[in-house]
Amino acid sequence: MFAGAALLLLWGLALSPVTEQATFFDPRPSLWAEAGSPLAPWANVTLTCQSPLPTQKFQLLKDGVGQEPVHLESPAHEHRFPLGPVTSATRGLYRCSYKGDNDWISPSNLVEVTGAEPLPPPSLSTSPVSWITPGLNTTLLCFTGLRGVTFLLRREGEDQFLEVAEAPEATQATFPVHRAGNYSCSYRTHAAGTPSEPSAMVTIEELAPPPAPTLTVDRESARVLRPGSPASLTCVAPLSGVDFQLRRGAEEQLVPQASSSPDRVFFKLSALAAGDGGGYTCRYRLRGELAAWSRDSAPAELVLSDGTLPAPELSAEPATLNPAPGALVQLRCRAPRAGVRFALLRKDADRLWVQRVLSPAGPEAQFELRGVSAVDSGNYSCVYTDTSPPFAGSKPSATLELRVDGPLPRPQLRALWTGAVTPGRDAVLRCEAQVPDVSFLLLRAGEEEPSAVTWSTHRSADLVLTYVGPQHAGTYSCRYRTDGPRSLLSELSDPVELRVAVKFSRSVVSNSLRPHGLQHAGLPCPSPTPRACSNSRPSSR
Structure with a gap:
């Protein structure tokens, strides 16, 4: 076995069908490793950063921290960072960035230099989806940070590799998939070399017909x-x-x-x-x-609704229109006859928006509001419409104003990791709420600006701190915000501590101390000074 460096590409963003096939310009650079010899790829390593735009400033980031920028005499599309023989000082997780017209561009993909055997696993993803059906060409994409390797695809339950693909000038290989099963991939630097550890397993299903939109x-x-x-x-x-x-x-x-x-x-x-x-x-x-x-x-x-039929009657159970947070409220809409469709409406900006639709057998529909909170406060009414010709509809019922006092329910924040986070890895925190269609905000103790923001139609969202470094250590909480004319903000969740491991030579110790000058946690700051990243914040939906 060779003793030296092993390299792995880990993309920070998952591929999506829209992102893959839509035409757009991605300003992020690409980073890969090149070996002096495939027989001894770790004896002399060079990292190459390639930018889609010409620039005079490149920067290598190691373990979540920006290194000294490189200033070129003339604009170029790439710069090579020689590491030479890998030592304890050069092992780590690398990205790169370059200076645009006004600011540093978001960092590249991740390349890992471990200095250990066997080679670490590549990453495996599907395109465009993780299922097969007649007429669809599903593929598996195997990525590694080492350029010029041979990729190997394996299906669970089979001893031999299904396919072998050489990539002399690339860091990825694409494999077509025709059978359902669990797949993994690995790579090797030469024909007699030991394959890397396998990637995480990817499951391919066979679906006929395709899933619903x-x-x-x-x-x-x-x-x-x-x-x-x-x-x-x-x-x-x-x-x-x-x-x-x-x-x-x-x-x-x-x-x-x-x-x-x-x-x-x-x-x-x-x-x-x-x-x-x-x-x-x-x-x-x-x-x-x-x-x-x-x-x-x-x-x-x-x-x-043409508004020609008599208005229905709307009532609430319990009768009080100021229920306690978390209570069950039933809104009953009653029409003069059966055989109609009912719609529960809510007034917003002088318009009646449809909340729910029911078609009961009798003349009354019962709409349930479970676990009510301040987000359910509003003016409610209902209408009904015929389900057969002439398809007439009623006027709206009288309005009931429902008022729920107090803040929105407190969310729960969970760390999707254990122990201290290795510098250079991503830290994912899941914020879980009781309300869908909200914006989730991740906040670090002592800071007013959110570290990450995302909008979700679901009741939870994953908030990602990308390429964590020592500057990210601290205590985090989350909250959520409703959008629209009546924006509401929830209470803060209970805090979660993020500890970042700090490497000293070959040993790793945990550091939970708060560093000064935290950069924006959503993106690694390419500049050694956090102030240079003051404008690199994600947009809020």
Whole structure:
């Protein structure tokens, strides 16, 4: 066995179908390692940083900390950082950056130099999705930070490698997948070399038909519409480059379509007739002779009412309209007769927005608000519509004002790691709330600006501190914020301590001391001075 350096590429961002196939310019640089000899790749190592734009300033980052920048005499697209024979001083996790017109660009992918045998695992990902179906070309992408290796693909349960791919000028290989199963990949530097440790396992499923898309009513259409009004619905597929279809019941709706990205389409309905309300679904089909239609999406409801029928009655149980936080509130909407569809409405900016739709057998619909909080406060009413010709609809009921006092429920913050975080790794914290469709904020004790911000349609979100260094150590909490005209902010979660391991020669000790001058935790600051990263904050949705 050789004693020396092993190198691994770990991408900081997961690939998504939209990101892969959409055309856009990515300003981030690429970093890879080159060996002096494939027979002894660790005896003489060079890291190459390549930028898509010409620049005179490159910088190498090691274990989450920026090294001294390199100033070139003339603009260039790449710079080589020679490490030579790897020692305890040069082992670590590396990224690189370059200076743009005004500021340092977000750092590159991650390359690991371990100085140990066997070679550490590469990373394995799927494109465009993690399943196969007739007509779809699913592939596995194996990445490593060492340029010019041979990649090996293995399927669980089989002793031999399925495929071998040489990459003399690349750091990745693509393998087509035709069977379901659990896959891993590894690499070696020469034919007689020992393969690296295998990547994490990736599961490929066989799905026929393809999984359902999601269909939503656009905000301007999520209200009580009058006959003759337009409406818009958005259908999103789990992959790009497909044909979409809008359906109402078993019938296809031939309506105009528009798109802003290859994984979604907007269905434009104009001059809705009285009978055009109700539930719509969408589906998609891969472009090919063998392609089958996907499963149907969950229904999305359009509510049309001409206001000619008598208003229903809306009541609450319990009768008090000032319930305690966490209580169950039942809103009952009663019509003069059975056989109608009910819609619960909420007033917002002088418009009645549809919250839920029910079609009970009797003349009354019961809408449940579970675990109410301040976010449920508002003015509620309801309407009903006929489900058969002439498809008339009622006036809105009298309004009930529901008021829930107190702040939004406190979220819970969990660290998705154990012990101290190795410098250069990512630290992922999961913030869990009781409210969907909110912005999650990660805050470090003693700082006003959030360290990370993300918006989610779900009740939880992962907040990532990328490429952690000693400057990230500290205590973190999270909170969430509702969007819209009535923005509300939750209480802070209980704190979580982030400890960053500090390397001294060959030993690693834990450091939980708070350093001075914390940079923005979402991006590693390429400059040795944290102030240079004051403008590198993620956007809030």
